[in-house]
Amino acid sequence: MKKQIFFSALLILLFSACSTKSVFEPKTVADDWEKYESISDEIIDTSLNVALLENNQVLTKTNVTNVDINDSFRVISESDGWIISASIEGNVTLTSLENKTIVKNFELSKTVASASVQGNDLAVLFADNEMAIYDTESKSALFKEQGSKFIATDSRIVSPYFFKELVLFATLDGKVVIVNNALKKRLRTVIVSSEDNFNNVISLNVVENKIIAATSYKILSMSKKEVRAKYEIRNIVYDDKEIFVATKQGEVLALSSDLEVISKVKFPFAHFYGMIASGDKLYILEKEGYMIVLDKKSFDYTVHEIDFDDGFIFTADKAFYINDKKILTE
Numbered sequence: 001m002k003k004q005i006f007f008s009a010l011l012i013l014l015f016s017a018c019s020t021k022s023v024f025e026p027k028t029v030a031d032d033w034e035k036y037e038s039i040s041d042e043i044i045d046t047s048l049n050v051a052l053l054e055n056n057q058v059l060t061k062t063n064v065t066n067v068d069i070n071d072s073f074r075v076i077s078e079s080d081g082w083i084i085s086a087s088i089e090g091n092v093t094l095t096s097l098e099n100k101t102i103v104k105n106f107e108l109s110k111t112v113a114s115a116s117v118q119g120n121d122l123a124v125l126f127a128d129n130e131m132a133i134y135d136t137e138s139k140s141a142l143f144k145e146q147g148s149k150f151i152a153t154d155s156r157i158v159s160p161y162f163f164k165e166l167v168l169f170a171t172l173d174g175k176v177v178i179v180n181n182a183l184k185k186r187l188r189t190v191i192v193s194s195e196d197n198f199n200n201v202i203s204l205n206v207v208e209n210k211i212i213a214a215t216s217y218k219i220l221s222m223s224k225k226e227v228r229a230k231y232e233i234r235n236i237v238y239d240d241k242e243i244f245v246a247t248k249q250g251e252v253l254a255l256s257s258d259l260e261v262i263s264k265v266k267f268p269f270a271h272f273y274g275m276i277a278s279g280d281k282l283y284i285l286e287k288e289g290y291m292i293v294l295d296k297k298s299f300d301y302t303v304h305e306i307d308f309d310d311g312f313i314f315t316a317d318k319a320f321y322i323n324d325k326k327i328l329t330e
Contacts, residue, residue, distance in 0.1 A: 024250070024270040024288050026303040033291040033304040035328040039064070042324045043312035047114070048156055050078045051314035051321065058083055060097075061317045067095050077159045079116040086112040094122070094136070106139055108132075113172065114159040121181065123160035123167050131160075131169045131177060133184060143184040148173045154216055156202040163206055170201035176213050176220070190226065193218035203236045208257040212243060219245070221259050229259040235275040237282070242296070244282055246272040252284065252294060263299040267292065273322075274315040276329050283329040285313075285320050291327070 041055040051059040052075045058067045060078045069075060073085040073093065082094045090110045094117065096102035111127035121142070122134045129147030134140065150173040158170035162181070169177040174194060178187045192201055193215045203214040211222045214236050221227040232248040242262065243255040250270035254262040271287035277296070284292040289308065294301040311323035320327040 022269040024267055024286055024290065026267075026290065028303065029290075030302040030304050033306040033327070035330070036306070036308075037326050037328070039321065039324050039326050043314055043321060045074050046312055046314045047075060047077055048158060050075045050083065051312070059314055059316065059321055065097060067097075067100060076112060076115050079159065080118050082117050084115045084117065086115070090126075092122075092124075104136055106134065108134075114157045114170075116159040116162060118162040121162075121167075123162070123169070125157070125160060125169055125171070127172075129172045131171070131179070133167060133179070133181070143179060145177065145179075145186055147171045147175070147177070150199065152197045153200040154198045154202050156200075158201050158204045161204050161206075163211070168204060168211065170204045170213060172200040174199035174201065174215050176201065176204070176211065176222075190220065190222060192220045192228075202233070205238050207238055207243060208241060210257045212238070212257065214245075219243070219255070219259060221257060227259050229255070234272045235284075237275050237277040239277050239296070244275065244277055244296075246275050246284060252282065252292075252299075254296065254299070263297075265294070265299050265301065273313050274320050276315060276318065276320070278318055278329050281329075283320075285327065 041053040043051050044054050045052040049061055056069055058065050067083045069085050073087050076084040076086050081097050084094055086092045088111050090108040092106040092108055092112055094104040113125045113127045115124045120136045122136050124132045131145050132141055133143040135142055153172050161168040165182050167179040167181045174192050176190045180187050192213045193199055195217050199215050201213050201215055205212050213220045214233055216233050219229050231245055233245055234248050235246040237244050245253045250267045253264045256262055273285040273287055276283040280296050282294040289306055291304045291306045292301055308322045308325055314321040318329050
């Protein structure tokens with residue numbers, strides 16, 4: 001009898017927890033969001049700045065293009081006019097967007113996590129956290145350095161970032177490794193955060209000549225001094241002077257390049273799928289089927305209902321792609 005009472009109480013507790021699960025419920029909803037259209041096929045693979053459709057078309061931040069991607073390869077990135085794809089064995093292909101008959105192949109012998117191109121330099125971050133720079137003509141290695149071990153990563157893996165005479169490697173263990181690209185020599189390593197799991201850098205940019213890097217746990221602003229701020233980051237976007245962060249707690253913040261809070265608003269229980277900064281607005285896609293349109297300066301906002309199904313999500317410069325749907329922001 002006691003066992004029956006215990007299990008009955010446990011079931012009541014479990015069902016109570018499920019029934020009280022909270023979701024985002026806006027107090028006021030504006031007109032339905034009607035700015036969407038179908039695309040040619042469903043998304044089957046994504047990275048931070050490129051996605052692959054089932055029909056082998058490639059979505060970039062600005063366009064849809066036909067690129068011949070090997071069936072055993074996945075798309076890694078778009079960089080300097082190239083689509084970079086790679087196999088799990090470390091075979092890498094660069095396909096020119098301007099002339100798709102121009103293809104460069106590399107045999108790098110191990111799995112690539114991310115890669116970028118500038119001029120004749122191919123910068124690669126491997127899945128074991130090794131960093132390397134290769135000459136795209138001779139295919140010789142110009143720089144190599146092994147990163148630290150890590151346990152698990154967030155799926156948002158950042159490609160190496162070319163900045164002036166530097167290459168910035170966003171590592172899988174929460175660091176930024178700064179390499180002098182002319183000398184092919186490491187200058188310094190900066191820690192963004194030091195969590196045990198899912199601590200890879202998920203965003204890397206330059207705002208007002210400050211290097212801004214973020215993991216899921218912290219943001220770093222670095223120039224002559226280093227400043228860090230702690231947030232559980234869902235999404236992060238930039239404009240010329242500000243950083244916009246959407247958190248796992250449903251907050252949206254505008255930060256200066258020194259990480260000072262300029263504006264903040266909270267959407268209780270919101271689960272953000274993506275965020276786009278375009279013009280004077282932020283467009284934020286929310287899991288329950290809402291588009292939040294927020295003014296960058298005043299932080300006034302409207303909420304619109306929108307119909308979409310869960311699936312692969314790719315965030316472009318002016319649109320969200322989900323499965324076979326394109327949701328426009330303008």
